[in-house]
Amino acid sequence: xxxxxxxxxxxxxxxxxxxxxxxxxxxxxxxxxxxxxxxxxxxxxxxxxxxxxxxxxxxxxxxxxxxxxxxxxxxxxxxxxxxxxxxxxxxxxxxxxxxxx
Amino acid sequence: xxxxxxxxxxxxxxxxxxxxxxxxxxxxxxxxxxxxxxxxxxxxxxxxxxxxxxxxxxxxxxxxxxxxxxxxxxxxxxxxxxxxxxxxxxxxxxxxxxxxxxxxxxxxxxxxxxxxxxxxxxxxxxxxxxxxxxxxxxxxxxxxxxxxxxxxxxxxxxxxxxxxxxxxxxxxxxxxxxxxxxxxxxxxxxxxxxxxxxxx
Amino acid sequence: xxxxxxxxxxxxxxxxxxxxxxxxxxxxxxxxxxxxxxxxxxxxxxxxxxxxxxxxxxxxxxxxxxxxxxxxxxxxxxxxxxxxxxxxxxxxxxxxxxxxxxxxxxxxxxxxxxxxxxxxxxxxxxxxxxxxxxxxxxxxxxxxxxxxxxxxxxxxxxxxxxxxxxxxxxxxxxxxxxxxxxxxxxxxxxxxxxxxxxxxxxxxxxxxxxxxxxxxxxxxxxxxxxxxxxxxxxxxxxxxxxxxxxxxxxxxxxxxxxxxxxxxxxxxxxxxxxxxxxxxxxxxxxxxxxxxxxxxxxxxxxxxxxxxxxxxxxxxxxxxxxxxxxxxxxxxxxxxxxxxxxxxxxxxxxxxxxxxxxxxxxxxxxxxxxxxxxxxxxxxxxxxxxxxxxxxxxxxxxxxxxxxxxxxxxxxxxxxxxxxxxxxxxxxxxxxxxxxxxxxxxxxxxxxxxxxxxxxxxxxxxxxxxxxxxxxxxxxxxxxxxxxxxxxxxxxxxxxxxxxxxxxxxxxxxxxxxxxxxxxxxxxxxxxxxxxxxxxxxxxxxxxxxxxxxxxxxxxxxxxxxxxxxxxxxxxxxxxxxxxxxxxxxxxxxxxxxxxxxxxxxxxxxxxxxxxxxxxxxxxxxxxx
Numbered sequence: 001x002x003x004x005x006x007x008x009x010x011x012x013x014x015x016x017x018x019x020x021x022x023x024x025x026x027x028x029x030x031x032x033x034x035x036x037x038x039x040x041x042x043x044x045x046x047x048x049x050x051x052x053x054x055x056x057x058x059x060x061x062x063x064x065x066x067x068x069x070x071x072x073x074x075x076x077x078x079x080x081x082x083x084x085x086x087x088x089x090x091x092x093x094x095x096x097x098x099x100x101x
Numbered sequence: 102x103x104x105x106x107x108x109x110x111x112x113x114x115x116x117x118x119x120x121x122x123x124x125x126x127x128x129x130x131x132x133x134x135x136x137x138x139x140x141x142x143x144x145x146x147x148x149x150x151x152x153x154x155x156x157x158x159x160x161x162x163x164x165x166x167x168x169x170x171x172x173x174x175x176x177x178x179x180x181x182x183x184x185x186x187x188x189x190x191x192x193x194x195x196x197x198x199x200x201x202x203x204x205x206x207x208x209x210x211x212x213x214x215x216x217x218x219x220x221x222x223x224x225x226x227x228x229x230x231x232x233x234x235x236x237x238x239x240x241x242x243x244x245x246x247x248x249x250x251x252x253x254x255x256x257x258x259x260x261x262x263x264x265x266x267x268x269x270x271x272x273x274x275x276x277x278x279x280x281x282x283x284x285x286x287x288x289x290x291x292x293x294x295x296x297x298x299x300x301x
Numbered sequence: 302x303x304x305x306x307x308x309x310x311x312x313x314x315x316x317x318x319x320x321x322x323x324x325x326x327x328x329x330x331x332x333x334x335x336x337x338x339x340x341x342x343x344x345x346x347x348x349x350x351x352x353x354x355x356x357x358x359x360x361x362x363x364x365x366x367x368x369x370x371x372x373x374x375x376x377x378x379x380x381x382x383x384x385x386x387x388x389x390x391x392x393x394x395x396x397x398x399x400x401x402x403x404x405x406x407x408x409x410x411x412x413x414x415x416x417x418x419x420x421x422x423x424x425x426x427x428x429x430x431x432x433x434x435x436x437x438x439x440x441x442x443x444x445x446x447x448x449x450x451x452x453x454x455x456x457x458x459x460x461x462x463x464x465x466x467x468x469x470x471x472x473x474x475x476x477x478x479x480x481x482x483x484x485x486x487x488x489x490x491x492x493x494x495x496x497x498x499x500x501x502x503x504x505x506x507x508x509x510x511x512x513x514x515x516x517x518x519x520x521x522x523x524x525x526x527x528x529x530x531x532x533x534x535x536x537x538x539x540x541x542x543x544x545x546x547x548x549x550x551x552x553x554x555x556x557x558x559x560x561x562x563x564x565x566x567x568x569x570x571x572x573x574x575x576x577x578x579x580x581x582x583x584x585x586x587x588x589x590x591x592x593x594x595x596x597x598x599x600x601x602x603x604x605x606x607x608x609x610x611x612x613x614x615x616x617x618x619x620x621x622x623x624x625x626x627x628x629x630x631x632x633x634x635x636x637x638x639x640x641x642x643x644x645x646x647x648x649x650x651x652x653x654x655x656x657x658x659x660x661x662x663x664x665x666x667x668x669x670x671x672x673x674x675x676x677x678x679x680x681x682x683x684x685x686x687x688x689x690x691x692x693x694x695x696x697x698x699x700x701x702x703x704x705x706x707x708x709x710x711x712x713x714x715x716x717x718x719x720x721x722x723x724x725x726x727x728x729x730x731x732x733x734x735x736x737x738x739x740x741x742x743x744x745x746x747x748x749x750x751x752x753x754x755x756x757x758x759x760x761x762x763x764x765x766x767x768x769x770x771x772x773x774x775x776x777x778x779x780x781x782x783x784x785x786x787x788x789x790x791x792x793x794x795x796x797x798x799x800x801x802x803x804x805x806x807x808x809x810x811x812x813x814x815x816x817x818x819x820x821x822x823x824x825x826x827x828x829x830x831x832x833x834x835x836x837x838x839x840x841x842x843x844x845x846x847x848x849x850x851x852x853x854x855x856x857x858x859x860x861x862x863x864x865x866x867x868x869x870x871x872x873x874x875x876x877x878x879x880x881x882x883x884x885x886x887x888x889x890x891x892x893x894x895x896x897x898x899x900x901x902x903x904x905x906x907x908x909x910x911x912x913x914x915x916x917x918x919x920x921x922x923x924x925x926x
Contacts, residue, residue, distance in 0.1 A: 001245040002129040002173065006236055008246075011137045013232050015144055021221035022148035024909050027902060030153050030199060034160060037191065038144055041167055044183075048174045052246050057259040060176045060251060061267075064260065067186050068271040072278035074191050078198045079285040085202055093901035100899030220906065224913045231916035235923060 008049035015042035029081045029091045033074065040070045129248060132173060139166040153199045157192055164188040174246075178253040302353060303361050306378050309346035309388065310427050312339045313395075317420035324413035333403040336416035340399045340423055344392035351385045360433060360497050372488065379433035379497050383628065383789045386782070387430040387560060390632055394552040394639050395423045397761050401643050402544045404754040405650065415455065419548070422448035426553045430560065435484055435494040438561070442480060442525070445554045446473045452549065453541040462540040469534040476524015476531060476558070483517040486510070500567040500790055514568055515575025519582065522558025526612045528586040533848040535609055536593075539601035543646025546601060550608050551638035556631050559615045563624050566791035570622060577708060580620025580701070584712045584719075587613030589845065591722035595729065596834075596841045599656045600645050603730050606844070607682065608638055610719060614697055617716060621709065623700035624792040625783045629772050630693035632782075636765035637681035637689050643758055644675040648734075651750050652742065658734040659830060662741020670755045672735050677762045679731045683724035683818060686811040692769040694720060696796060699806045703798045717813060724817025732825045 019038030022031060044063045051059025085091055140163050147159030164187045171180040261268065316339025324332050364376040378384075399419065406412050425444025432438045447470070454466025484494065490510065491499050506514070522528070527535040527550075535555070539546055549555070562569060562579065569575050590610025597603045611634045618627030649656060651668060665672045681689030698720070701713045772782035783794040798806075834842055843849055896907070 001127075002248060003133050004243050004245050006243060007133070007137075008174070009236050010233070011140070013229060013236075014141055017225040017228060018141065018144045018148060020909050020912070021218070021225055024221045024224075024902070024906050025217045026148070028153070030195070031148075031156065032901075032905070034147065034156060034195070037160065037187075038147070038163070041164065041187070044179075045167060045170060048171055048176050048179060049246070051176070051251075052174045052249060055249065057251060057256060058263075060179055060256060061260050061264050063176070063179055064182060065264075065267055065271055067182060068275060071186055071191055072275050074194060075282050076278050076285070078194060079282040082198060082202060083285045091202070093905075096901065097899035100897065221909065224909055228913040228916050231913070231920040234920040235916070238923060 002052075005049055005053045009046055012042045012046035012049070015039075015045065018042075027093050029093055032093060033077050033081075037070065037074065040066055129173065130245070133170070136166050136170045136173065139163075140170065154196065157195050157199065161188045161192050164192070175249040175251055176256075177250065178256045302350070302359065303363070305346050305350045305353065306361055306380060306431065307363060309343055309350060309392075310424060310431065312342040312346065313420045313424040313427065315339060317417045317424065320413055320417040320420065324417065329407075329412055332413050332416055333399075336420050337396070337399045337403065339420050340392060340395045343423065343427070344389075344396050347385075347388045347392045350380065351389055360495075366437070374436045374494075375434050376437050377433035377495060378431045379495075380431060381789060382785050383563060383624075384431050386628060386632070386786070388427060390635055391423065391426050391430060391553055393764075394635050394761075395419075395548060397757055398544045398548045398639065398643070400757045401547075401646075401754060402542075404751040404757075405542065405544055405646055407751065411455065415452075415542075418448050418451045419545075422452065422548065422553070426557065429557050433496050435487060435496065435499075438496075439480060439484060442477065442521075442557065442561075445549075445557060446470060446477065446525075449473070449538070449549050449554055452545040453538045455541050455545065459540075465534075465537040465540040469538050472531050472534040473524045476521045479517045479520035479524070483514055483521065486514055486517070496564055500565070503567045503571060506568065506571055508572060511568055511571035512574045515572045516578060518562055518565060518569070519575060519579050522562050522616070523582060524558070525561075526555045526558030526616070527609050528558075528582055528613060528616060529589060530847065532586065532589075532609050533844065533851055536602050536605045536844065536848075539599070539605050543601070543642055543649060546604070547639040547642035547646070550605065551642055552635035555608060555612050556615070556635065559612065559619060559627060559631060562616075562619050563627060563789075566619070566622075566624060566789075569619070570791050576620050576622060577706075578620075580617050580708075580712055583613045583616030583618075583620055584715045585613070586610065587617065587719040588715050588722075589613075591719045591726060592841050593844045594726040595722060596838050598659055600648070600658050600661075600730065600734060601642070601656060603658075603726060604638065604641055604645060607723070607726070608634075610723060611638065611682075613719075614694060614716070617701060617712065618697045621697075621700045621704040621712075622791065622793070623697065623796065624789060625772070625786050625794065626693065626696040626700050626796070628786060629782055630690070630697055632771065633681065633690045633693040633765070633768050636761060636768055637678045640674060640758060640761045640765050641678035641682065643761070644671050644678060644755075647671045647750055647754050647758075648675070650754075651747050653748055658730060660742075661734040662736065662738035664735045664742070666737060667742065667744055667747050674755065674758050674762050675735065676731065677766055679727045681765050681768075683727040684720060684810060684814045685818070686814060687769065689765045689768045691810065691814070692772065695807055695810045696772070698810065699798055699803065700796045702802065702806065703796060717809065720810060721813040721817050724814045725821050728818045728821035729825045732821055736826060 016039050019035045019040075019042060022035030022038060024035075026032060026035065044066055047059040047063050047066075049059075051057065051063075081091060084096070088095065143159050143163035143166060147156045147163060150156040150159065164183060168180040168183040168188070171177075171183055316336050319335050319339075320327075320332055327335065359378075359380045361378045361380065362375060363378060366374040366376050368374065399416075402415070402419065406415055409415065422445060425441045425448060428441030428444065429438055430441075432441060450466045450470035452466075453469050454463040457463040457466070487494055487499065490505055491502060493499070503511075524531045535550060538550060541549075569579070587610045590606045590608075590613060594603050594606035594610065597606060611630070615627045615630050615634070618624070618630060648661070648664060648668065648671060651671070652661065655661065681691075684691040684694050698713060698716050701709055701716055703709075770781070772780055780795060783792075786792050787794050832838065840846065896903070
């Protein structure tokens with residue numbers, strides 16, 4: 001017997017909010033991506049907990065897909081950061097404001 | 102924990118000492134809480150570092166903790182994957198990029214720390230309250246989970262039997278990401294015309 | 302026969318349509334030719350119809366207009382002798398006026414518009430004259446109202462002239478309202494709006510209903526024919542071109558009201574009260590017009606008030622149940638008054654737009670032809686013995702005298718007084734404007750006017766002078782018109798009176814006429830300056846302040862209310878309100894625009910905020926459940 005599912009969810013939520021705080025508070029693009037990774041991880045924790053709770057393997061399968069997608073996304077995201085860093089020399093998120101309305 | 106309380110009450114009614122099994126159950130709980138603390142602390146460390154490399158290192162520790170947690174929650178294969186893919190590949194990639202680009206040590210000198218973190222903390226607190234309310238309502242969430250272990254072979258079978266279309270698509274996705282990264286990573290900043298120029 | 306009548310009405314309509322659609326491709330002569338050909342064709346058709354018809358009346362169905370629940374509007378024609386005479390007069394006078402207009406409007410830019418509307422007017426007037434179905438009559442009624450509005454305000458770039466047109470339209474409209482109510486009543490009682498059916502079944506009417514209908518029709522006639530109290534539009538309507546004044550205000554539109562009363566006379570005759578009112582209105586108007594004409598200084602305004610006065614006589618004739626007399630005077634008046642207006646038009650053009658008679662003078666010497674024509678008209682208007690208007694007015698006064706009741710005698714006295722005044726103001730006009738004066742116009746002040754303009758008037762003058770032949774009274778034995786109109790319901794061929802009364806009346810009228818002429822000669826022969834407007838003179842000049850009264854009491858408050866509604870409610874309230882709403886939306890969107898900073902950090906914050914809000918919403922809804 002481990003902990004109730006509540007606790008796993010609370011853990012996942014706290015981790016998610018940490019990631020969200022990182023995304024919102026940090027201005028460097030790299031740090032934003034790190035925050036996204038944290039959030040994805042939190043989702044994974046919640047899913048594995050749910051999979052254990054209901055005894056279905058679907059949750060774990062979902063997590064592996066999350067990992068795959070996270071990998072792809074990080075790769076492309078970092079490539080974009082590198083590219084734009086080359087072009088404009090800045091990795092600040094606020095530097096790119098051409099879409100200002 | 103309600104379960105334990107109930108067991109203790111039952112035991113008290115029969116006046117017998119707690120059994121090994123029940124005590125062993127609580128070990129997993131202790132491990133869980135320790136791992137939870139580790140994960141959260143490491144993540145908190147990661148988000149507050151100025152130096153990006155330090156942040157990534159903190160994150161790696163957090164992921165390792167998460168891997169152990171997965172194992173605890175009965176997903177050994179996922180634990181391995183977490184270490185290999187997440188901590189091993191993705192974070193390493195981050196490190197490569199950070200070191201190659203020579204990112205400034207601190208890009209966030211724009212505003213003082215407190216002001217920066219005020220907004221996320223407040224909103225985070227609000228969300229936490231809301232979610233806690235949502236989570237705490239259902240009585241079925243209060244029961245402790247039973248341990249179980251998903252054998253990798255069983256996992257693999259489910260993955261490739263029931264979810265094979267998703268596997269195919271995920272592979273395709275990775276392929277597309279590969280192509281995209283190759284394209285974006287080419288040399289030659291002069292071809293692109295739609296970017297804000299250096300030193301704006 | 303049906304074709305003839307159809308063509309009679311369609312010729313002017315087609316002329317109008319042709320000029321309206323194709324006028325800009327035709328030359329000026331072409332436009333004029335189309336218009337004149339249309340009216341002359343109508344004249345030919347009127348003559349043909351009159352000659353051809355052997356029956357006393359013919360009801361001919363032309364066109365089904367529309368039909369609603371149980372009601373049918375059909376364009377029928379009720380062609381009896383009255384209609385025949387009216388149609389002939391309309392087309393004849395219109396032809397002369399169209400030919401005259403060709404010269405008169407020779408330099409005007411709006412010639413296409415002018416001829417188009419002139420033809421349209423003739424069509425509408427013919428509809429009134431011939432129509433059987435009262436809705437069809439109403440169509441013509443409104444048509445002449447509209448055309449008169451356009452033609453009076455023809456030179457609309459002058460604000461005053463446009464206002465005159467508007468005034469005419471509005472005042473006749475007040476009369477038209479009564480016509481509308483009468484239409485409703487007719488339908489209610491008779492279930493049918495055909496004149497021929499109505500006059501055949503007048504037994505359905507009670508006395509009260511007949512009186513009501515009579516009064517409503519009288520009110521409609523008062524509006525259209527410019528009688529008391531709705532006459533203030535006619536003097537202002539002189540803002541239009543002189544041929545328009547001749548057509549509309551001498552021959553046709555102002556006679557439309559009287560004509561309607563004559564057509565529906567069997568209804569009027571059922572109600573002595575209505576007849577009495579008609580007679581009173583007519584007489585008082587006759588007197589009013591004569592008084593006002595006595596002090597005017599604008600040549601056309603004298604003629605305008607004169608028209609008001611003469612139409613009053615026609616109304617008086619209807620009031621004493623003498624249709625033949627009324628029609629006779631209608632014809633005489635049409636001829637001599639249009640002659641006067643057209644001759645006045647010649648003078649005005651020759652003097653480059655001078656209307657004031659006190660600034661004329663010496664016209665007899667320098668414009669001999671026109672002076673002669675004008676003199677002919679004046680003699681007819683002033684009922685010079687044995688000429689045009691003498692016989693018709695004499696008949697009316699005789700009919701009034703022999704009519705039963707005390708009131709008739711009073712009316713007769715007023716009528717005689719008005720006759721004297723008529724002669725007086727007519728010859729005042731002639732002597733001031735035409736006689737030789739030392740300070741009159743010199744020869745070189747006269748512009749050259751085309752000869753055609755005056756040649757066209759000679760036939761009209763002859764008709765005016767000798768129109769007494771139409772209905773020479775019983776003593777001389779002809780009574781042409783009287784016998785022709787005998788088939789019209791309600792008409793009397795000859796007024797029955799003693800020989801003493803008849804001869805007394807004749808000599809009395811002659812005496813009044815000559816007396817007026819001589820008095821005018823002595824009073825105004827050498828008058829050259831315009832006298833100041835004071836006291837009694839001013840009262841008469843402004844038409845007993847009637848126009849001013851209307852303006853102060855009715856028009857000005859109404860305008861003020863309208864202005865208030867316009868600026869405060871419409872512009873201020875509604876317009877500004879919707880502008881404010883639009884402005885509010887704009888400001889809202891400007892405010893929202895601040896969100897699109899284009900910066901990633903802002904968007905991420907907003908995402909987080911939205912996420913939190915959603916969660917709060919979910920948890921709250923869970924709690925509320």
